[in-house]
Amino acid sequence: xxxxxxxxxxxxxxxxxxxxxxxxxxxxxxxxxxxxxxxxxxxxxxxxxxxxxxxxxxxxxxxxxxxxxxxxxxxxxxxxxxxxxxxxxxxxxxxxxxxxxxxxxxxxxxxxxxxxxxxxxxxxxxxxxxxxxxxxxxxxxxxxxxxxxxxxxxxxxxxxxxxxxxxxxxxxxxxxxxxxxxxxxxxxxxxxxxxxxxxxxxxxxxxxxxxxxxxxxxxxxxxxxxxxxxxxxxxxxxxxxxxxxxxxxxxxxxxxxxxxxxxxxxxxxxxxxxxxxxxxxxxxxxxxxxxxxxxxxxxxxxxxxxxxxxxxxxxxxxxxxxxxxxxxxxx
Amino acid sequence: xxxxxxxxxxxxxxxxxxxxxxxxxxxxxxxxxxxxxxxxxxxxxxxxxxxxxxxxxxxxxxxxxxxxxxxxxxxxxxxxxxxxxxxxxxxxxxxxxxxxxxxxxxxxxxxxxxxxxxxxxxxxxxxxx
Numbered sequence: 004x005x006x007x008x009x010x011x012x013x014x015x016x017x018x019x020x021x022x023x024x025x026x027x028x029x030x031x032x033x034x035x036x037x038x039x040x041x042x043x044x045x046x047x048x049x050x051x052x053x054x055x056x057x058x059x060x061x062x063x064x065x066x067x068x069x070x071x072x073x074x075x076x077x078x079x080x081x082x083x084x085x086x087x088x089x090x091x092x093x094x095x096x097x098x099x100x101x102x103x104x105x106x107x108x109x110x111x112x113x114x115x116x117x118x119x120x121x122x123x124x125x126x127x128x129x130x131x132x133x134x135x136x137x138x139x140x141x142x143x144x145x146x147x148x149x150x151x152x153x154x155x156x157x158x159x160x161x162x163x164x165x166x167x168x169x170x171x172x173x174x175x176x177x178x179x180x181x182x183x184x185x186x187x188x189x190x191x192x193x194x195x196x197x198x199x200x201x202x203x204x205x206x207x208x209x210x211x212x213x214x215x216x217x218x219x220x221x222x223x224x225x226x227x228x229x230x231x232x233x234x235x236x237x238x239x240x241x242x243x244x245x246x247x248x249x250x251x252x253x254x255x256x257x258x259x260x261x262x263x264x265x266x267x268x269x270x271x272x273x274x275x276x277x278x279x280x281x282x283x284x285x286x287x288x289x290x291x292x293x294x295x296x297x298x299x300x301x302x303x304x305x306x307x308x309x310x311x312x313x314x315x316x317x318x319x320x321x322x323x324x325x326x327x328x329x330x331x332x333x334x
Numbered sequence: 335x336x337x338x339x340x341x342x343x344x345x346x347x348x349x350x351x352x353x354x355x356x357x358x359x360x361x362x363x364x365x366x367x368x369x370x371x372x373x374x375x376x377x378x379x380x381x382x383x384x385x386x387x388x389x390x391x392x393x394x395x396x397x398x399x400x401x402x403x404x405x406x407x408x409x410x411x412x413x414x415x416x417x418x419x420x421x422x423x424x425x426x427x428x429x430x431x432x433x434x435x436x437x438x439x440x441x442x443x444x445x446x447x448x449x450x451x452x453x454x455x456x457x458x459x460x461x462x463x
Contacts, residue, residue, distance in 0.1 A: 174456060249451045253412035254381050254421035258453075260410070261379060261423060268456055281379060281455040288456065 004036055007331045008054075008088035010043035012079045012108050013095035014062075014072045017122045017149070017323070018044070020316030021092055022059045024324045037331045043082035049073025052086055079104065083111045090330055092323060093121040099219060099239065102126035106134075113137040113145075118334065120326040122149035122319050128223035128239040131230040144334060146326035147231075151224040152177055152295045154318035155311040159325065161232050161299060168301035170232050172272035177224040179293035179313040180208045180215040181247050181267040185279075186291040189255040189264060195248060207293060217246035218267060218277040225269040225277060237275060244277040264289050342367075374405060374427035376434040380441065384450035386420045387413060397444050404428035404437035 009025075011018045025032075025039050032039055040056040048071035051057055066072045083091055091112040095105050106126040110133075112119045119138065121127070126134060127150055138145035148158050152175070161170060176182050180202060187198045199216070202208035214220050222242035229235040247267050258265050258281055266288060268280040282289045287308040290296045295313025300306050312318040347355055349371070356366050386394070395406045407427045413420035426441070428434035438454065445452040 172457070245451070249383055249419065250453075251383055251412075251419055251421050253414055254383050254453065257381060257410055257412060257421055257423040263379070263455075265381070265453055270457060272457075279451070279453045281381065281453055283455075286456070 004038050005331060006038040006040055007090055008040050008042045009090045009092055010082050010088055011041060011092045011094060012045050014044050014046040014066055016316040017319050018094040019063060019066060020320030021323050022063055024320040026059050042088050043086050044072045045079040045082055046072050050075055050077045050082060052077055052082060079108055080111055083108060084115050088117060090118045090120060090327060093119055093123050095123055097123055097125040099125050099223060102129045106130055109134055110137055113141050113143055116141060118144040118330045120146045120323055122323060124150045124223040128226045132236045144330045146329060148326050149319045149322035150227050152297060153313040153315060154321045155295050155297060155309055157297045158231055160309060165301055165304055168303045171300045171302060173228055173297060173299050174288060175269050175297035176266050176288060176290060177269050177295055178215055178221045178267060179295055183207050183293045185247060185265055188252050189259060192252045192256060194252055195250060216248050218244035221267060221269050221277040225271055225275050229271045229275055242275040242277055247279055250279055374429055376428045376431045377425060378434055379425050379455060381453040382422045382445060382450045384419050386422050386450060389448040394444055397440055398426055398437050401437060403433040
């Protein structure tokens, strides 16, 4: 049995999803010969540390009842630097201004000789090359499948399954909130403002939706794709991003009459663009609701398109768990 | 009935070599039944959103039509409420793909200056146009 000790830094929806997934998959993991032991969990109010392995059920219960997992005052950086373990799961919220606290957490992890698995887009959209080099310099794994497309395994597909192919271009719909809003506007002929309100009530859009509807979230994801797949050194400011706030129900109706749908499409190739686009109704990118989709054009395999749930606690945890297992099997 | 088998073959050919082709075909006993001219062979659809009418719609279309190599060949306009943004669906044809890209560049420039949102098809090489 291979034991891998893990810390979960950030215990919001994603961090809790990771804990639930590890609990749910305990038997499956044992059959695979892997024992994942969570030795530290931290949130904004404090942390719990147990080098023998935290009882995840009671940690989740405590978080639900008290709003925090805290049993002590050790910070995230204290756990990363001072508690012996193998993998840091960095799941703090995305900060697009300076990437913190995720950036410092990840750099500290590499410095302490720990692999990093993350769902946090901010540090990767701003400092991808720096983080990749820090991992490589220390001979460590840096896995970030959960940063783009939620459960949709874009990086695994490109780097593992499509190894040997040259990727010519990638197009995708990488923001479920925008996709939901555009789908509902088209279906119900409702104005943007009303559908946004509906999405907020359903918890699909944030109270301040700027990050999603202005295309910033999509731009961050596109930058991570550009850097990871095309070896670029781009930051999210390099993306030409246009959001969906000006789109009218009439425009969607005109598109519909001519057999198109309008989608917020990310395009990575010679240029990095996020913009509303006309997509033929039968095109593989024409997915509805909150779904995400990525279409990858390669020289050998041609075009490969995958779609799936782009957000959600367990869906994102699926990508994180997959990255953890990759490291467990390859280190 | 005339002792010949009717076969329809279509040639796409530039105008300057058309007569030579007809001559050669007829010399070899092939009857040319029809010759047609199709000038604008490349096409793209776009949607514009904003104050399309009040920002001189005629001028927007003229900027494409006056190129000589591209034309706005179809347009549908929806303007539900005065003072609010209108939406228009435009079809632009051009003599070739290169010229179509130039026409789109012009439209992007015009849209930017008139504060109109332009929604283009997904990349031309992905079957979107």
